[in-house]
Amino acid sequence: MKNIQSIRGMHDVLPTQTHKWQQLESVLRQLAMQYTYAEIRTPVLELTELFKRSIGDVTDIVEKEMYCFLDRNEDSLSLRPEGTASVVRSGIQHGLFYNQVQRLWYLGNMYRHERPQKGRYREFSQFGVEAYGIASADIEAEQLIMLDDLWQRLGLTGLKLQINSLGSSAEREIYKNDLVAYYQQHLNKLDADSKRRLTTNPLRILDSKNPRMHALNKNAPVILDFLGEKSQQHFKQLQSLLDAQQIEYQVNPHLVRGLDYYSATVFEWITDQLGAQGTVCAGGRYDGLLPQLGAKPQAAFGFAIGLNRIIALLDDADKFAPPQAIDVAVLAIEQRYLAAVFKVATVLRRAGLIVHTHCGGGSLRNQLRKVVKMNTKYCLICDQQTIEAQQTAQAVVNLKDIAANTQRQADVSQVIEIVKQTKG
Numbered sequence: 313m314k315n316i317q318s319i320r321g322m323h324d325v326l327p328t329q330t331h332k333w334q335q336l337e338s339v340l341r342q343l344a345m346q347y348t349y350a351e352i353r354t355p356v357l358e359l360t361e362l363f364k365r366s367i368g369d370v371t372d373i374v375e376k377e378m379y380c381f382l383d384r385n386e387d388s389l390s391l392r393p394e395g396t397a398s399v400v401r402s403g404i405q406h407g408l409f410y411n412q413v414q415r416l417w418y419l420g421n422m423y424r425h426e427r428p429q430k431g432r433y434r435e436f437s438q439f440g441v442e443a444y445g446i447a448s449a450d451i452e453a454e455q456l457i458m459l460d461d462l463w464q465r466l467g468l469t470g471l472k473l474q475i476n477s478l479g480s481s482a483e484r485e486i487y488k489n490d491l492v493a494y495y496q497q498h499l500n501k502l503d504a505d506s507k508r509r510l511t512t513n514p515l516r517i518l519d520s521k522n523p524r525m526h527a528l529n530k531n532a533p534v535i536l537d538f539l540g541e542k543s544q545q546h547f548k549q550l551q552s553l554l555d556a557q558q559i560e561y562q563v564n565p566h567l568v569r570g571l572d573y574y575s576a577t578v579f580e581w582i583t584d585q586l587g588a589q590g591t592v593c594a595g596g597r598y599d600g601l602l603p604q605l606g607a608k609p610q611a612a613f614g615f616a617i618g619l620n621r622i623i624a625l626l627d628d629a630d631k632f633a634p635p636q637a638i639d640v641a642v643l644a645i646e647q648r649y650l651a652a653v654f655k656v657a658t659v660l661r662r663a664g665l666i667v668h669t670h671c672g673g674g675s676l677r678n679q680l681r682k683v684v685k686m687n688t689k690y691c692l693i694c695d696q697q698t699i700e701a702q703q704t705a706q707a708v709v710n711l712k713d714i715a716a717n718t719q720r721q722a723d724v725s726q727v728i729e730i731v732k733q734t735k736g
């Protein structure tokens with residue numbers, strides 16, 4: 313019988329790799345906490361309708377990438393392809409947006425049925441941040457400063473920030489008409505995908521990856537020329553706040569996003585170190601989404617980072633610390649001293665040490681051989697003397713320094729001192 317494999321584009325994180333995820337996640341949690349964002353957790357399954365109404369019916373995600381199915385009640389459900397829609401749904405449901413500012417973050421797996429390749433998976437992890445109730449550019453600056461801070465904390469270099477403004481919906485409508493008129497003059501040069509988008513989602517043509525479209529897109533009208541006074545001021549204020557923090561950015565008037573809910577400021581952080589999948593973080597303003605989902609209008613701004621891509625960058629740059637080493641392995645010279653092994657191990661663990669107990673029997677020689685392979689600094693061997701002590705802290709063990717290949721007798725409280733000293 314053939315062994316069952318994981319689903320294409322969905323990957324296990326094996327035990328030799330999990331420490332990297334833990335290290336990254338702990339930096340992210342600390343960052344969010346220091347910027348006073350609170351964690352929100354939402355289900356991975358939602359009604360399909362939620363994503364259709366928020367991300368947009370004619371986006372790639374909703375048209376062809378969602379994992380949708382009918383459940384036993386014949387309800388159409390979808391695995392979440394992103395986190396923003398769920399956070400908004402949850403906030404409306406629980407009244408979080410009612411006359412309140414909210415700063416929220418989430419971390420979790422998202423699902424998109426895309427063609428898998430390096431950096432693009434069908435199950436991937438995002439760290440997302442969303443702020444509600446602040447319409448001004450300062451919240452945008454706060455989040456971009458937070459991201460710049462994050463790259464520094466992680467030691468990541470070479471990430472480039474691109475920003476753009478998609479204006480208000482009224483400004484975008486006028487721009488769209490101009491854009492469509494421009495492409496209609498060059499209909500014979502459009503590829504099939506762009507022709508389709510001309511009627512469904514013309515802004516997305518600008519984002520085409522087809523080299524044939526590049527020259528045409530380069531000369532297309534740009535949204536920035538269509539911004540009114542208010543939108544221009546807003547975008548300028550963001551830029552001056554970034555300038556004051558010496559955060560470098562490039563205004564890319566062709567930056568449009570693959571999700572329909574954006575307006576005004578949008579941005580992406582891009583690297584050239586990951587081939588075609590170079591966007592590591594993306595986001596923007598989406599004030600229109602709340603009313604679209606039936607709530608009162610409310611300002612909203614956020615982003616999501618693709619963690620699989622960040623892990624790849626950090627791995628390539630050798631930025632991860634090795635997994636935590638075991639401080640002590642506790643062994644029994646004979647099986648009858650096993651109870652002493654567990655007692656001693658418990659005292660050591662309560663003192664904060666990382667302690668491995670050998671299980672499964674075998675000769676002391678074999679046990680030692682296995683312990684050496686585990687990169688353990690010290691090994692304790694329990695024997696008759698260990699069980700003779702009145703209290704476990706006084707129990708005498710044989711303490712072996714594996715690297716130095718020396719052995720001495722010590723009681724458990726001395727062991728704690730010695731091991732803690734070498735831990736630093």
Ligand code: HAM
Pocket residue numbers: 393394395396424426431432433434435436437438440441442570571591592593594595596598613614615616617618619620621
């Ligand atoms: P997005 O651009 O669809 O935006 O995704 C954000 C990031 O998730 C991407 O820049 C990329 O790093 C990562 N990502 C997306 N798809 C994949 C994939 N198939 N495999 C690996 N990584 C992937 C959003 O999801 C919005 N919700 C961001 C946002 C939050 N906007 C406002 N708030």
